Amino acid sequence: MSALYLTRPVQPEMMDSDFERTLSPILSQSDNYELLQPGRLLVGDYRVVARKGGPEDSGLELTPGLAQETAAAAIRLLNQDTPLQMPVRGNMVAGPFPMGSAHLVISRPLTVDELAELENQDLQDWLPNIMWMAVAISGFGALVLGVWFVMPLKRLRTATREIAAGSAEPNLGRLPRRRDELGELARTLGSTAIELATSRDAQRRLLSDVSHELRSPLARLQVALDLLETEDVKNSTHWQQLEKDIFRLAGIIDSILWLSRLENGISQLEREPVSLGHLLNDLRGDLIYEHPEYKGRLLLPEEDLPTLETDPILLRLAIENLVRNGFQYGPEEGKVFITADITGTQCCLKILDEGPGVDESKLGELFVPFFRADPSRHHGAGVGLGLALCQRASTVLGGDIEARNHPEGGFEATFCLPLNVTKKK
Numbered sequence: 349m350s351a352l353y354l355t356r357p358v359q360p361e362m363m364d365s366d367f368e369r370t371l372s373p374i375l376s377q378s379d380n381y382e383l384l385q386p387g388r389l390l391v392g393d394y395r396v397v398a399r400k401g402g403p404e405d406s407g408l409e410l411t412p413g414l415a416q417e418t419a420a421a422a423i424r425l426l427n428q429d430t431p432l433q434m435p436v437r438g439n440m441v442a443g444p445f446p447m448g449s450a451h452l453v454i455s456r457p458l459t460v461d462e463l464a465e466l467e468n469q470d471l472q473d474w475l476p477n478i479m480w481m482a483v484a485i486s487g488f489g490a491l492v493l494g495v496w497f498v499m500p501l502k503r504l505r506t507a508t509r510e511i512a513a514g515s516a517e518p519n520l521g522r523l524p525r526r527r528d529e530l531g532e533l534a535r536t537l538g539s540t541a542i543e544l545a546t547s548r549d550a551q552r553r554l555l556s557d558v559s560h561e562l563r564s565p566l567a568r569l570q571v572a573l574d575l576l577e578t579e580d581v582k583n584s585t586h587w588q589q590l591e592k593d594i595f596r597l598a599g600i601i602d603s604i605l606w607l608s609r610l611e612n613g614i615s616q617l618e619r620e621p622v623s624l625g626h627l628l629n630d631l632r633g634d635l636i637y638e639h640p641e642y643k644g645r646l647l648l649p650e651e652d653l654p655t656l657e658t659d660p661i662l663l664r665l666a667i668e669n670l671v672r673n674g675f676q677y678g679p680e681e682g683k684v685f686i687t688a689d690i691t692g693t694q695c696c697l698k699i700l701d702e703g704p705g706v707d708e709s710k711l712g713e714l715f716v717p718f719f720r721a722d723p724s725r726h727h728g729a730g731v732g733l734g735l736a737l738c739q740r741a742s743t744v745l746g747g748d749i750e751a752r753n754h755p756e757g758g759f760e761a762t763f764c765l766p767l768n769v770t771k772k773k
């Protein structure tokens with residue numbers, strides 16, 4: 349019954365005092381003009397609907413995706429000489445509110461008392477409306493539910509999934525053109541998708557920019573540390589800790605830069621023949637050179653491995669992060685095993701350590717940036733970017749990555765890539 353007032357003409361009326369009492373502290377500050385953009389939530393449930401004039405006389409500005417009835421009411425109120433209010437689509441719209449040379453129209457949700465008053469005004473029309481609804485439901489119920497409600501809801505569900513996957517332009521079809529609540533919801537969903545995409549892009553740019561800015565002073569620190577190196581200083585625990593922290597910070601910054609690059613998209617992969625066997629042997633040699641204690645602890649596949657047409661840098665980045673995780677989170681003298689499972693369509697590398705594994709309830713969160721499963725795996729280093737980098741790299745390479753606790757103990761990551769074989773080596 350509270351929605352029947354939508355069918356009758358609504359006239360402006362004297363404005364309640366709550367608008368002026370609530371908004372006067374904000375509207376009295378002309379410096380707030382740039383902040384009072386259409387669609388902006390001011391205080392409580394009060395929201396800017398429209399704006400006209402201002403320092404640069406930008407003309408009429410309306411909230412993006414504003415319903416036609418609300419837009420018409422806002423324009424009507426802007427042409428009034430004194431502030432008035434009128435109920436529109438479940439909101440009380442009021443204005444114009446002067447703010448310097450600008451005029452604003454503000455809205456808030458209807459109160460329970462206001463809804464009750466509207467119901468009382470529409471009692472004389474309730475019987476025809478109910479009869480019409482009964483006829484419509486009985487005669488066209490299946491059609492209404494199947495076409496008017498169910499199909500749009502399915503479309504909205506699909507669009508929501510697209511937004512969750514990162515799309516800024518979900519496929520809403522013709523829903524935004526509808527003049528009912530579903531149309532308003534579709535328009536809101538579309539604007540939300542754009543805001544989320546903008547926020548994600550801003551966050552990624554911030555990470556990338558901050559990381560770039562940190563690399564120069566970090567490089568200078570490393571140079572200064574090398575210049576200060578003497579036998580006496582080198583044996584100092586303070587010097588060793590400083591060197592360790594600089595190295596660790598450099599690794600974190602490099603990881604953030606790679607993550608930002610992968611999430612923002614790589615324009616073109618540098619595809620070339622990459623021998624998995626040679627890549628793994630080179631990786632083992634580099635790790636042993638850097639950490640002599642790893643010698644004999646990284647066990648590679650014994651069978652011949654294929655050569656893939658892929659990006660060697662991204663492929664090595666993913667595999668190296670998985671191997672380093674195995675050493676980092678395994679026991680002090682633990683081994684890391686790499687095995688290969690080659691089928692007709694893909695090659696899967698399995699990296700298994702001898703560590704305690706991960707709590708089963710947290711396996712699904714391991715690929716979230718900066719997540720660390722502290723209760724199960726001792727994170728003496730790292731900030732939770734390794735597996736996130738591996739997942740982004742595998743996606744760019746057209747592959748997939750999964751993680752699990754091995755039935756016989758240890759943590760196992762499976763990295764699969766499409767098998768574009770050129771030769772065996």
